[in-house]
Amino acid sequence: MSQGKDTVQRTIIIAAALSLVCSVIVSVAAVQLRPIQDKNKALDKKKNILMAASLYEEGAQVDEVFKQYVVPKLLNLADGSYVEGQDPNEYDQYKEAKNPSERLVLDPKVDVAGLRMIARYAVVYEVKKEGELDQVVVPIHGKGLWSTLYGFVSVDSDGNTIKGLGYYDHGETPGLGGEVDNPKWKASWNGKKINDNSGQLQIEVIKGQVDLAREDAQYQVDGLSGATITARGVSYMVQFWLGENGFKQYFDRIKKNS
Template identity: 45%
Template sequence: MPNAVKKCEHYEKFKVYRDKILALHNDSLEKTIAIALSLCLLCAVLVSFAAVALKPLQIGNKELDMKKNILDVAGLLDADTDINQAFDERIEAKLVDIETGDYVENMDVAAYDQRKAAKDPAQRLAIPAEKDIASIRVKAKIAKVYLVKKGDAIQSIILPVHGYGLWSTMYGFLSLAADGQTVQSINFYDQAETPGLGGEVVNPNWRALWNGKKVYSESGEPVLGLIKGVVDSNKPGSEYQVDGLAGATLTSNGVTNLIRYWMSNEGFAPYLNKVRAGENQS
């Protein structure tokens, strides 16, 4: 009862103050400030309510967009593709220990967010400056990879890659054939490079140039990268080269560096070695 009495007293005081404000002249400074504050409070409540109410929808749309990008780089996306169905039927997500290349089986794959993990000191690794060619400073200990499968056979391996360009950290997926060597596609789903220049990393025509390129030299070093100008397919080594982005040298360098970093022993090389050896087949 005491709480109810206090609430009634507070409400009565509020009514008195409200009536006092409403009785003031419209040009009154006090009334203007009170109305403005009331509107701000109302808007804040509405925005907060909308944020909470729409959060599940936002999460669902984010997950759907990620599946769409994965299907795109896997070559499984058409205009009439049912994204959820195609993803569930053809794509298997796995968690990989970056240092060992082994699958991690005791974690929830669906719930794991690699980008969030990279921000958590307990889930990330600091990258020594001399090895940080992708300019990312830290990386998650565990990576989420995607296997495109037909039955039990792996058709392609989709690896998350990221690195700094000119203006932004570029996040994307690199799709490799089951040999862990031959590129099928690349897709940058999050980047803020200069439109028409570095932003051409999302151009389908440029992305198509990656198909069939090789990641590793005969000695096993990651050598795939962008060059200045256009690749001459008749010259030796052209299988390791992709046309550079015209007028975007720093973005081009960034793409080269992030590919070579993530394909090195600092990235997915230990995992790909085990895939090629038949140790990571499921």
């Protein structure tokens, strides 16, 4: 082979051509895979909604079960009324929280979860059984130690009893804050009451273990050992979203109707 072919110019041209080919392959793959990724994301969200409502079983056809039991509704958080004429499936409350004409800037006095801004509307998922409202699954989000946690809480049609809680996205440490995904801890939310008889918000994640002999055990969930900051974040976000500035008006409305 002649040495004259190994010039700097040739090396640069080959490296540039190779990078161009690789970037075209990566771009084409990214564009072609996006619809599949979006579909899987939507399916995962549905699965998490079903899990919060205790309607998911391993291997179940998520789309089928969802269609059978769940009706998405768009809500105006200000009064808990339905927003008509807008498709709930097209509404992204996390995107709208950044849109100046669609967001609400929270008064720091009520912003216990440190959210600063939220969308005016939220999508809730009404679960019907034999035509009757059984429970509603509402979205929650808020800060932990390292990340914002995104999840769902399911509340009975009495508007006051939690039936399930779960997160589908967070970046907390596995084994510490990541214990929010522990099935036993998640199950411990089932049956907890949000407000006391006078309507005062009481639900909280405490530090340590709940003393089941105490009357207020009905409003309390065990803390996460070694992860007090994440647990406190969960407590604050649940209090915000299930309270006056979250879904309280809506819960009061379904309670009256049920």
